[in-house]
Amino acid sequence: MSDRYTPDQILGHSDEADGIEEYDNRLPRWWVGLFLFCIAWSPAYAIHYHIVAERSQAGDYDAEMAAAAEKWPQISAEDAANMEITADVLAEGEAIYTTNCVACHAADMTGGIGPNLVDDEWIHGSTKAEITSTITNGVTEKGMPPWGPVLGPEKVAKVAAFVHSKNGT
Ligand code: HEC
Structure with missing residues (x-):
């Protein structure tokens, strides 16, 4: 061959x-x-x-x-719920709000795509636990994204504390 x-x-x-x-x-x-x-x-x-x-x-x-x-320890949901709410925590919560929430709830929190967060009318409840739960799980069918998987329990707790502190203002 x-x-x-x-x-x-x-x-x-x-x-x-x-x-x-x-x-x-x-x-x-x-x-x-x-x-x-x-x-x-x-x-x-x-x-x-x-x-x-x-x-x-x-x-x-x-x-x-x-x-x-x-390297980046995550606190448990329980520890997050019992976190002491200091001025630092509220400031961090505000920063998290500014980064993630302004697009739908507005910088002054009076709402836009999402509802007003500073009046005293609440669709899903106004207690800190209820707000934490709404933020964690979202209301997907109404366009509120679930933030639990994105932010983790610690940041959710901080932004929830911030939102809660503005309730009715
Ligand atoms: C893509 C738009 C969008 C973004 C971003 C968003 N939200 Fe929402 N949010 C909504 C909508 C829409 C609703 C109303 C849900 C309903 O009608 O049940 C809502 C509802 C809520 C509620 C419940 C209000 C009530 O009256 O019970 C809270 C609390 C809340 N959002 C907090 C946050 C926080 C904190 C962030 C940032 C981490 C955030 N949202 C980011 C759209 C958004």
């Missing part, structure tokens, strides 16, 4: 391929070598990854989440 191989011969079907000519040359040795190397490498790598090093994407994810939980 190798004696019949002559490189750079045009196959001659350009009329079927919009005038594109084709050779049938052998692949370069370096390319075939790379191909065979990959075939040999993949089982070795797979065995190392899954069995020797026991790595997995789920494991990597869990490790990253554990490291993040240590």
